Amino acid sequence: MEARLPYDDFPVVFLPPYESPPAWVPPHERLYHPDYNNELTQFLPRTVVLKKPPGAQLGFNIRGGKASQLGIFISKVIPDSDAHRAGLQEGDQVLSVNDVDFQDIEHSKAVEILKTAREITMRVRYFPYSKCLPALSLLTLQHFSLGSRPPCILASLPDLCLKGCLNVVKMRKKSPNF
Template structure:
């Protein structure tokens, strides 16, 4: 085989690998049980229901980002400490699945805001989904 028929090294396509993350430090088994890095309980990622009562003119106590344009859904981007939302267990990185029986998984951002602002009582189905939340933050500005 002629050496001239091989592809020059510089002509190969560039492949970007994900950033390397160091594995968590080794922790003795008896300490792993309650250690957050080793918490394998999937319960924190299961859907849960949050109920908020909102007097007229009151603030929600949380911000959302995302929507149909990002194709990843609506996420809680901020929860104000000591607000009703915070006390009810809402957290940054929660995906909002539904509000008052309205599906939030493929909703416009503006429509989601309108529903949340006008409702006096908010019954939310959420699930903690940090992976897609971080993807969401990389893609969108609001």
């Protein structure tokens, strides 16, 4: 028979104070209620059109690609650039460029398409990856790629976040010159 420890030998653990859940807001009051935000349009895909003169810079940087299994993301937008004025922002996932699917494309191919085009029509959607997955900020993404595929399908970072599938077992160091 197993010996039991006296109750006094267990450590004392202090739990945080109970925090009540927010009050339920009836549907007819939600539109004007200060604690309720139903604005999801910022996360819907949108079209951004850029015209680039020969030899000009795009005004933004990208990260990701097929090797990382996370899609192509805007990692930096230069302030006051055409890209900034057109509405591109850090955290936008590039869905397509000039009708070429960017959700499963090699990084080098994506760069080639963006650099050679004079007029760029991009389908993007905003996804604040650093707020949803702090462990997978772009600083992490630019130095690591997934070494083994988790059981869920990693079509894009938003899917990864929404499914809660963050059981990546092995990560391998990738060249910092992404």
